Amino acid sequence: MRNLIDITDLTTEEIDQLIATAEDIIDRPEAYAQVCRGKQLATLFFEPSTRTRLSFESAMLALGGQTLGFSEAMSSSTAKGETVADTIHTVSCYADIIAMRHPKEGAPFAASLRSEVPIINAGDGGHNHPTQTLTDLLTIHREKGRLNGFTIGFCGDLKFGRTVHSLVNALSRETGIKFVFISPEELKLPDYLKENVLERNGLLYEETASLEEAMPQLDILYMTRVQKERFFNEADYIRLKDTYVLDPEKLVPAKEDLCILHPLPRVNEITVSVDDDPRACYWKQVKNGKYIRMALIMKLLGLKA
């Protein structure tokens, strides 16, 4: 039995297969419409995340499966003092596969030890969110035709943004990628990622505080939210926040085939006017999130079209 707790649980070959399956689903959805007939996905969200939960549920339904679950941790059993492991064990007696989000890091791993069915980590605290990373990889593959040989910029909060860390990790296993990290001093990528992941793998990277300077060389731009509460003082926040807001003007020097990504939700770090630019790929990314989850559910259940 397989789980997906961390993106590195999957080999690059497995990721390539998932992407291939997802792309086949996009081309021939009807071939997959009954693959999960009679199967049940439980979405157990101990903290709310409408976007991720609905993406999983929609994926399962599009495979002909069924869904059940809860969307916040007010479950009476937890209130009665039940452990998360027992709750998961219980639901694993009903459902065929579980997608689980929990505010505590490591909770999905702990749960997987007592579950009788595969567990997918749908986000654990600031730690892992592997299906977001798979979504990002599928989108890059569809837009660029490959997962290597490009320059990718990450912009915004690179210190706390788990989607950034996870994607950097995943891409570090590919070749010919140049990373550009665009952030204020306070929100730079953690050293352990630079040292243990990038440098160890001999990957090129640059760090800059200027989105405008970085823009011309980018093939892919991965935007993230800059959250006010990450700053030490309001003055710094106000000084910096507009620097990292993507608008049509900042896109003037960008490549014609730039691919703009964002894990969403956005607050104001990409203006709505960018949505109509053909380089804006974040709505495609939302759709890809459904398709890659369909591929993942099939893989973990051992099902084929």
Place this chain on the structure above:
Amino acid sequence: MRNLIDITDLTTEEIDQLIATAEDIIDRPEAYAQVCRGKQLATLFFEPSTRTRLSFESAMLALGGQTLGFSEAMSSSTAKGETVADTIHTVSCYADIIAMRHPKEGAPFAASLRSEVPIINAGDGGHNHPTQTLTDLLTIHREKGRLNGFTIGFCGDLKFGRTVHSLVNALSRETGIKFVFISPEELKLPDYLKENVLERNGLLYEETASLEEAMPQLDILYMTRVQKERFFNEADYIRLKDTYVLDPEKLVPAKEDLCILHPLPRVNEITVSVDDDPRACYWKQVKNGKYIRMALIMKLLGLKA
């Protein structure tokens, strides 16, 4: 692509077609049991409304489709500062059609501008609730065999009751209808409806404070809740509330084929003892709400039996 935001988005011909489809569904449900196979309805309720949400979900399931969604606005994305338009855009990347309720007037319309799939307004503040109006029209049609040539009384809170305003609007496009508005002075139908809708269309109407006087002439009686908080002072409320409580005694002078409607939920404005009177049509109305929503979902998705 079509949305249903306001009842006037539909022509009277379209309403007639929806009613005809709903009546065919009632007669031959099995012919519709697979119409929405492989389709997903998202019910996005930014404020709770169990009755309306379950009616939509039951309708979609009875068409062989699937449902997903949320039932209150605690969604983390909204909490993270996402706009309603972005939330709807996201869900429209997953689902085939969206039924949406929001406390703010105009939110469904704003959302429909960014949605990739049809939006049904399932209630926006005190503003519109077009599927309730369709439910009322279907029920009148089934009970009377037509949408014109009758005397209809509206009783209770005619000032704030959006279901009343919407049904008056819809019926004002038909012919040969006489309206009787029964309410305390404080809760009379707004002037703009009398002037712009009724008088402009040359429709007959009366206003009275007495349900008992109005009763004998009515073919249809549309009851509504009189909410305590609508009154300026408690004395007025106590003086008036019982006047507008329908009980078996008040029904003595009523026609034998009177059709009693209520959008529900009721508090005490119709006593439970009226439920067993064959003229009480409000439980049939609840069932009709499911059938008309089935017809509407099919229409907006362009599907036929």
Place this chain on the structure above:
Amino acid sequence: MRNLIDITDLTTEEIDQLIATAEDIIDRPEAYAQVCRGKQLATLFFEPSTRTRLSFESAMLALGGQTLGFSEAMSSSTAKGETVADTIHTVSCYADIIAMRHPKEGAPFAASLRSEVPIINAGDGGHNHPTQTLTDLLTIHREKGRLNGFTIGFCGDLKFGRTVHSLVNALSRETGIKFVFISPEELKLPDYLKENVLERNGLLYEETASLEEAMPQLDILYMTRVQKERFFNEADYIRLKDTYVLDPEKLVPAKEDLCILHPLPRVNEITVSVDDDPRACYWKQVKNGKYIRMALIMKLLGLKA
């Protein structure tokens, strides 16, 4: 039309039939996978109970049916002052069968009077929870091959534990059962059960405060939670609580074919290390809860495989 409000609504013959159906479902699940096609189960939980709700939903989905409902009583209709009977009546206009949990004793019975479809009581306050009892009976039958001729111990809170009361009631209709009630003085089985149920039926029973002394003679041990708030003072709680914690050491003198049951959730009254003992049957019990609910839904809807 049949409802299940109290376990005594079912004859012992009907319980035997439900157990037989459930065991056939376990053996041949595919024969039941479409039995409820086109049918809808509403799960109306006026207080949260994730475990019970998901068990019902999973059961209905495994029968090829569909589910809808709510998981807490924040429903706007109730907030607007609607009675539970009206809420149930409304939902009974949409769904084919209703599983309902409510904090007030008697609410499911009251609701059943106005419902147009069968009602299953999924727990009403401290009163009844008949599908838990059916679950317990199925598990005993599967583990022992019969519902009679054994010694069963009930341990923990026997005063307030409704699952204990209900199972004692159900087993009192069988023959050749010896009951052993293991609890602190404060939490003994109520006299009315001893007098009206056990003694009236001429059943053997013992009472003891010592789990260790009782252990060797037991064929079945039914553990329950001992809730701190049941004690008059903390000193008593601390003195007593460990006495009723089942761990591997306490199991040393137990029979080799002892069957350990627990309605779950557990807090710490069974240590996790017991889970791997082959005599621990409480996870099987969870699975059996799904199968017996499948059998019950079929019975109340009048459906056969």
